[in-house]
Amino acid sequence: MRRAGVAVVAGMLALALAGCVGIPTAGGVNDGAIINDQDSPEFVPLPSDPIPGSSQQQILIDFMQAVSAPQGGYSVAKKYLTTEFAQTWNPDASAIIRVGGLQIDQLDARTVSYTISSRASVNELGQYQEERETSEQPLTFVFAQEKGEWRISQAADGIVLSQSAFNVAFREQALYFFDPSYAFLVPDVRWFPSRQTASNRVVTALLSGPSSWLQQAVTTAFPDATTLGEIAADASGTTVDLSTEALTSTPQDRDRMRQQLVATLGTPNVSLTVRGLELATPDATGNRAVVNPTVDSAVLVGANGTAFGLDGGTGVTPITGLSDQVVAAGATAADLSSDRQSVAFLGAGGVVFVALAGDDKATVIDDRPDLTVPAVDPFRFIWSAQRSSAASLATFDLSGDVHEIQSGLPADASIVSMDVSRDGARLLLLLTTPVGPRLIVAGIIRQDNVPIKLGEPIELPVGAEPPLDATWVDNKTVATVASDEAGALITAFEIGGPSISLGRVQGAVAIVGGNGGTDGLRVLASDGNVWRPRGSEGWVATGITATFLATKQ
Template sequence: MRTRAIGLVAVVLALSGCVGIPTSGGVVTGGIIDDRLEPDFFVLPSGPRPGSTQEEILSDFMLALRGPQSQYAIARQFLADSIADDWNPDAEAIIRTGIPAMTPGAAENSIDYTVTSKAVVDADGRYQETPPASQTLSYSFVQEDGEWRISDAPDAIVLSQSSFNVVFTEQALYFFDPSYQYLVPDVRWFPARATVTSRIVRELLEGPASWLQQGVVLSSFPIATSVVSSEVVSGTATVELSSEALTASPADRERMQQQLAASLDVSSVIMTVGGLEIVAPETGTPAVRNPGVESAVLVGTDEGFGFDTGEGPTGLGALGAQVAAAGATAATLSNDQQTVAFLSPAGVSVARAGADQPLVVDARSGLIAPSLDPFRFVWSVQGSSAGSLKVFEVDGTEHPIATGLPVDARIVAADVSRDGTRLLVYLATSAGPQLGVAGIVRQQGTNIPTELGELLPLPAPSSTPVDATWVSDRVVATVSHGAEASPITTVEIGGPSSPLSQVSDATTIAGGNNGTDGLRVLAPDGSIWQARGSGGWVASGLTASFLASKQ
């Protein structure tokens, strides 16, 4: 989770050379600067300047949106009395790119403010990256005491990317998987102001995003529970809840504390109702956030299958020998290193520690690399159709699953998150590449997958899809084929996408620990490349026939 140092810095923001509103002609650029500010400090913008023109008022109003303190109190000074209290800046945040333009509006005393939007944040703090598109917002003006003020404004704010990084803070709300073994993030973005802790708790109590509903993730708070107040002092959060919280069972009270501690990023939580503390037991078995895996790269070579630190694949003993003997070309290893789902000429098979030989669970042709979830269900699909996805137990028992994935789309990757709640899919469709995650709905008590929930679209590179993987519990990465190289892109689920340095060519990408530092890419010649911060990709010195995934 990204944290921000909260400081108060007075910044004098003066505009010079502002252009008046033309009465004829084309679009003119308004007096907006493309700000470059340090992201770890708040901005204290200036209020209205006496004698400002309508254009100057709007320009300064946009600059004032970088100060969310006291519910954007300074920005409200630019508004007429008739709308100052009702204007809702939290309804939508538009992240722009480039320089906005101002033109006279259709009505008298109005200005159209046109921007190229690249992303939006909705009223619940959900971030959605969008293809760049022109968007026009209209503002009307009226004179009050001889000074121009904005009399009509959309319930929205507009920020450049750098200003957005200052004004908003990223915060993951955490919910449980149905087994209560894992905490699953639902990333949100909130204005960084004094009331942000109560905003986080309020949104947590409202529940997860729609694509994580239908039992994909669970909250332990009783229905209708609301937050009265919340504050954080020296790493301890004190959260006053409504009386509905008293109906929670002892087990749910402890889980409520876990959700609050993870969402507020604090070491301890005190929950109260009516000023009296809600006592919660301590079982000593907290849920896991962002499960880790063995750090060594997992590979298949002519010598075997296992972890390679420079001496060849080792560490899996008889299990690794079974996978290698079967002629595996792709594989996924369970977190306890006792089960492997792998692809070979026979289809998708399962090798288990203690078993004499692997078991073929899916013998269909044209299968891609399988995925293995933490509850030992194998996910297998034919590359020619995303609609061919099937789920098997490790004993070969098939369980029907409703997916809603397009049957006419080719699929290059299907990978279950390490907490077992979400499926990452990378598709090639007639409309172009598509990347998305879908919640996994499971049967209560058995963890058997029964259907995929709503598919959440993610930004996908325009180049040909090759492979995708989980980087962490909230970030995924893709590799694709461009005209001359293979671009690597990371996408935060509920956040922005970011291109990494590309490699000359790649066939596979696999995640590990430590974010992008744990990524590994396999080249056609068998060399394995690893990310090195902003310095691009470097050869690891290891080679393999295939690069495997670690669940």
């Protein structure tokens, strides 16, 4: 094996970049034999055709720049391939996002390896996967001469992009599906190349159904086997042409189909046609599904065992019919229903209570030992489990009747926190296990709104630091608090997207979501102070103090 000379290839790269026009974005990109990305300024070269007389390594370097342009079906990138290989190479099979530098090695007279470090990738369905740790990935490229010029003749399907190039070449897109009650639209986040036909791929993905982990937890209004004809957009709105399967839909289904398209495409005016003929669709004004449920902006707190209610900074306002019951039962943690008619809470003795508006006294519904903080869902079910065994998860109705659920959770995993999404379609669990922390989101499978099973969970790349708490940020993002040597780290995880550090709050012990994405987060410190994020200032004190923060459904 012969390793390519660093100076030689780096010099070739410099010559290549010198003749490139580029788009500025936000940090630096340098591809070469052993090249490290610079932090600033970020620069994504615009692709150009192959330069006559280029070596194999130069062709590879320029090809890697060309794949950052998906326009025309990666037409420029395909010019770096042999005519035969260009017919079969599938750039949409995957996108590997590289971090840091890369290394190019000449393996033999016609083979070059391209070794990168990566932590995230996007598959052919547009599903983003981020790993906990960065791993090294060697890729092999075989070359052949065509008309006297080197071209790539063999390589894996898919593309490799720096983070900066990925940010330009791909865009995030949420596909929306209904929960089984049709009261909510649930997002399924995907990533697609930014090109003129992107909306076609988005709607095609919507018609293909949800990601596997959401199947059975959500549903679609489109009849089976419905396919896309074409999409036309003008100043008056967007027209989506569907196959004849759409003719079997009921008027109500058609309205729901339109609701899914409106939410997914982000446009208010969508018309449906079948083979160019309008598909009559009623407008369900007043019965539209909720996309991202909101809550009261004030923080829900428990204070010194004497108060429970909403605090916007001027003191605690009790919740009529509930607060007195919560305080009387010695609550230490709570979850309030969206209609404010019930609250589940952990009370004196560590048992789970439910308080109903209009009752005089809260009722014990789960008296097993070592219970975690309960969660409520929009369908008036209470979720409860023993901390030491995730497999002990059960749900209760407001009468106290237990409903067993097939969770598939491991008995040797302990629950740190548990929260149901506001749409009731997903369960967030922060666990400790023998191999370290796990942060998972599972689809909730229901029968007549009763939870009966959890779907196969999706794993989020939580770190190894001791976990303290987790919460829903909005309908597609969650956040955690974890203890580390520098304090308590707050991290946001997009479900189907990247994670991002939100900084630290010294002594943080709990976190709850609100409105407005991460701006709505509130963090409780061990000294009782409640903190919130404020742009470049980081985390600032709200002036509110509490014994515990409660969740608002």
